[in-house]
Amino acid sequence: MRKYEEAMAHICVTPAMRARVLRRVRQSAARRTAWRRAAALAACLAVAVLGALVLPSVRQPADDVGGVLAPGPTQAASAEELSRLAGFQAPELDVLPFVPQQVSYSLIGDLAQVQYRAGEDTVTCRKAPGQADISGDYQTYAQTEILEIGGIPVTVRGDGGLISLATWTDGDFSFSLASSQPLAPDVWTDMLSDIIGHGG
CATH class of the missing domain: 1.20.5 (Single alpha-helices involved in coiled-coils or other helix-helix interfaces)
Known part of the structure; x- marks a missing residue:
C-alpha cells in the first residue's frame, strides 16, 4: 500500500x-x-x-352469438333479402308495443336479426340454426317462466312481473325476442303468438 x-x-x-x-x-x-x-x-x-x-x-368487435364470436353483420334492405342471405325465413313481427320508426335487417354469421326501433325503445328478433341460446343476453333475471305459445314452450325472463327476454326452439332453429323496455306478460303473449304464427 x-x-x-x-x-x-x-x-x-x-x-x-x-x-x-x-x-x-x-x-x-x-x-x-x-x-x-x-x-x-x-x-x-x-x-x-x-x-x-x-x-x-378491438374497436370493431365481432357479434357475440350464443357465446361464439361471429363475423360482423351484413345488412339487408328487407326481410325478403335477409331470408335470401340467410338461406331460411327471417323472423318477422307485426305486433309491437310501439310504432316502429326504423327497422334494420342483419345477418350475423348464420344468425338472422330484425330490430325494430322507436326512439330509445327497441325490440330485437333473432333466429339461427340449432338449439343454442342466441339472445346474447347474459343478465341475471329474478324471474324465469315457461309459457306455452302455439304448442311451443317459450322461456321468458324478467323482473317485477315484467318480461324482457324470451327464448325458444322448434327443434331445427333457435329464436330469441328481446325488448329494451320490460313489458307486461299479455304484451309478450301477443308478440310471441305473432312471431311464432309467422313460423318464427
Whole structure:
C-alpha cells in the first residue's frame, strides 16, 4: 500500500490531461444516454405497431352469438333479402308495443336479426340454426317462466312481473325476442303468438 501511495504521489495530472479525461467520461455517459433513449424509442414504436394491428379488431368487435364470436353483420334492405342471405325465413313481427320508426335487417354469421326501433325503445328478433341460446343476453333475471305459445314452450325472463327476454326452439332453429323496455306478460303473449304464427 505504501509503494502505491508513493507511486501515486509522483503522478502529476496536468489541466489538459484532466480536461481530456473529463471529456471522455462525458462522451461515454452521453453515448449510454443515447442508447437508452434509442431503446426506449424502439420499445414505444413496437407498442405503437402492435396497437395498430390489434386495435381494429378491438374497436370493431365481432357479434357475440350464443357465446361464439361471429363475423360482423351484413345488412339487408328487407326481410325478403335477409331470408335470401340467410338461406331460411327471417323472423318477422307485426305486433309491437310501439310504432316502429326504423327497422334494420342483419345477418350475423348464420344468425338472422330484425330490430325494430322507436326512439330509445327497441325490440330485437333473432333466429339461427340449432338449439343454442342466441339472445346474447347474459343478465341475471329474478324471474324465469315457461309459457306455452302455439304448442311451443317459450322461456321468458324478467323482473317485477315484467318480461324482457324470451327464448325458444322448434327443434331445427333457435329464436330469441328481446325488448329494451320490460313489458307486461299479455304484451309478450301477443308478440310471441305473432312471431311464432309467422313460423318464427
